[in-house]
Amino acid sequence: MARAGGMALLAAASLLAGCAEMPMNPPKPTIENAAKLRSGSPAIGPVEVGKFTLDTAQSASLDKGVNIRSNMVRSPVEGSFAQYLRETLRVELQSAGLLDAKSDVVITGTLLDSTVETPVGTGKAALAARFVVTRAGTVRYDHALRAEASWDSPFIGVAAIPLAAGQYEALYRKLVGALLDDAAFRAAVATP
Numbered sequence: 239m240a241r242a243g244g245m246a247l248l249a250a251a252s253l254l255a256g257c258a259e260m261p262m263n264p265p266k267p268t269i270e271n272a273a274k275l276r277s278g279s280p281a282i283g284p285v286e287v288g289k290f291t292l293d294t295a296q297s298a299s300l301d302k303g304v305n306i307r308s309n310m311v312r313s314p315v316e317g318s319f320a321q322y323l324r325e326t327l328r329v330e331l332q333s334a335g336l337l338d339a340k341s342d343v344v345i346t347g348t349l350l351d352s353t354v355e356t357p358v359g360t361g362k363a364a365l366a367a368r369f370v371v372t373r374a375g376t377v378r379y380d381h382a383l384r385a386e387a388s389w390d391s392p393f394i395g396v397a398a399i400p401l402a403a404g405q406y407e408a409l410y411r412k413l414v415g416a417l418l419d420d421a422a423f424r425a426a427v428a429t430p
Contacts, residue, residue, distance in 0.1 A: 258309045260399075262407050265315070265326040267333035271411060274418040275334035282418075283429035284338035285331060285371075288346040290324035293368075296350070304354045306402045307395050311354070320349040323367055326410040327417070342374045343427055350382060356402045361391035363402070365409040369417055371426040379426035385413040 275282055292301040301318050303310045313322040324347060331337040351366035364386045371379035387405045392398045417423055 260306070260309050260311045260403055261314045262311060262322065262403070263314075265322065265329045265410065267330050268411050268415075271330045271415050271418060272334055274415060275330060275336060278418075278424060280424055280428035282334075282336055282424060282427050283343065284336055284341045285343045285345055285427050286339055286341045287324055287328045287331065287337065288344040290320045290347040290349070290367075292318075292320050292349045300352050301349060304352060304406060306354055306356050306399050306406075309399050309403075311403050311406060319352050320347070320367075323347060323349060323365075323410055323413070327414050330414055330418075343378075344372050345427070346370045346372075351384070354402055354406050356391050356398055358393045358398075359391055361389050361398070361402050361405065363387045363406045363409055365406075365413050367413060369423070371423065373426070379423050381420065381422065383413060383416045383420070385409045385416055387412070 292298065301320050303312045305311075313319050315321040315325045327345065327347075328337060347370070348368040349366075350368060351364055354363045355361060364384065366382060366384040368382045369379065370377060387409055389401065389405050391402065
């Protein structure tokens with residue numbers, strides 16, 4: 239018990255002092271996205287999740303971490319936000335029973351943007367990616383999607399930093415949700 243209290247105190251002190259490394263939580267399926275995958279029309283068929291990369295026009299640092307008041311937030315998936323996005327989509331599909339490594343329908347992605355701003359007042363974060371769906375090697379869907387968030391950003395770092403990190407992490411689920419809501423995407427991955 240004392241050890242847990244000591245760890246909490248150490249974590250709080252590092253947030254107050256700044257310059258901490260903050261790994262994101264591993265992606266988990268959500269009720270909202272599971273409902274989108276299991277309902278709606280047309281019905282989504284089995285798919286494979288292919289390669290996700292950083293846009294070649296972007297700096298490699300965009301894929302490695304975001305700075306929140308001198309605290310670096312990093313992906314636990316290969317140290318890459320592009321891979322975190324891939325894994326977020328993969329776990330959602332897997333939880334709905336729609337992930338199939340043998341499917342001829344493949345979803346790939348390119349990370350286009352990943353930003354967090356945390357001034358006192360209003361915090362903002364954005365995440366954008368291009369998603370491509372191929373069926374038997376033919377492109378059926380190619381669209382860029384963007385998710386954004388804004389929130390009250392307090393002055394006190396110990397409150398502002400975890401709040402901003404949580405808002406940023408939620409954008410991955412929100413972006414996958416936007417993909418699942420896209421009628422053109424649903425048509426591209428529909429059961430034939």
